[in-house]
Amino acid sequence: MEDAQKWIDKGIDFVVEFGPKIIGAILIYIIGSWIIKKLMKVLRKVMAKGSYDQSLQKFLVNLVSWALKIFLVIMVISTLGVETTSLAAVIAAAGLAIGLALQGSLGNFAGGVLIMIFKPYKIGDLIEAQDVLGVVKDIQIFTTKLTTPENKLAIVPNGAMANGNIINYTAEGKIRVDTVIGVGYDEDIKKTKDVLMEVLTSNPKVLSDPAPSVNVMELADSSVNFAVRPFCKPEDYWDVYFATYEGSKLALDKAGIEIPYPHSVEIHKAED
Template sequence: MENLSMESIMGYVETYGVPVLKAILVYIIGSFIIKKLVGILRKVMAKGSYDESLQKFLMNLVSWALKIFLIITVIGTLGIETTSLAAVIAAAGLAVGLALQGSLSNFAGGVLIMIFKPYKIGDLVEAQGVLGVVKEIEIFTTKLVSPDNKLLIVPNGAMANGNIVNYTAEGKIRVDTVIGVDYASDIKQTKDVLLEVLTSNPLVLQDPAPSVNVMELADSSVNFAVRPFCKPEHYWDVYFGTYENCKIALDKAGIEIPYPHEVQINK
């Protein structure tokens, strides 16, 4: 094979090398600019006291849009006709859209969540059969952290189109517990003891006031509905504390909680 002449080498460099170097330079500079723009937008939104959920959602959306624009610019720098490329993308868009109907539905769901705000970051919600605190709202999914510290990832399409129970939105939540006592126990005394347990707990709200009422005359016990209100973040502390403190208080008052007794048979 004949050795390539210097003119041929320079021709290849000019034809292919220079556009590639330009494309690399455009990509590096573009990535730097995108990073700076996203950082500026983040600061502006932070100063404007925008909702944290909206901030993260818009940051993801703007970042992806700028990256796509940068990729198209880099392709154009390589000498590829971007108008024809856009036509190819548009032609393939329908097929891709049909293939990614679920993803498009999730994107639309994310937009609806941002507009109507059924929940925000930090809210305790129940939806699609899962319960957890909202950790992050992304373009396609919502991330929840369950009470046992598991990460739950739920598609935004399902979240936007299904039932959502937001335990945090009202700022107060009722804790439902049931305490059973012996039929021989005095009802008024029992109610007073149980109510004292609730009112003495600093995590229990006084507005709405906690309530203690006879709920059921069961087979072996009189069951009381013991219902304090608290802030959502104190739910489990109040829930478990109510059972424990009610047991201690009832023991001190001499009020028996029924349990199976062994029958002694005299021989």
């Protein structure tokens, strides 16, 4: 009975000493989380009214959100009775250890900052980087998310993005679509060029400036190949690409111009 009473007394002393601190820490965490959500909502509205770049908005919101959450955790720990001076020393030591272990992540963070400063691309741009082609869906603190033409989500580290080659197909507002159409050697070159040019100029998604072009590209083994090159807006690239091939086939057939293809030859052995 004495041992039981001793444990009960210790439990009461613990509740009396640490109970208010624990309750206070819980309240600080709940209220702090609510305040952070409200602040993030206000920050988004302010940045939206200020016409900030969408990529910069998301990046700064993520950065400020993480900073406030870390500050909140420090406040909660401090409320529990941990001295802030010793806590700062522990955080500094842990930060050094984590920094050494996560050098790649820090590089990705630095890459994200560089992307925000120099803006090689923004959300909605069609880019090619790190052997990935896609539309920029989101730029986060450590990674950039791309949606590929196959509607796959590609997540590329910002460190690699900042230090590698980037081709931005959207930056200039216009993109050239390169297609190759081959016709037979017996066909009239001028007539073929006129037919192919009509295919391009009749497509409303093909831009008139820069003007589309049709030129003899190659005298191949079995065909005369034409470089058919329309310009369009980046978002219309695939529509123009497929329409050019389909429209060229239909127009050449209608004009009686042959598109050569391999013919199989049957050899019949003479019967004795």
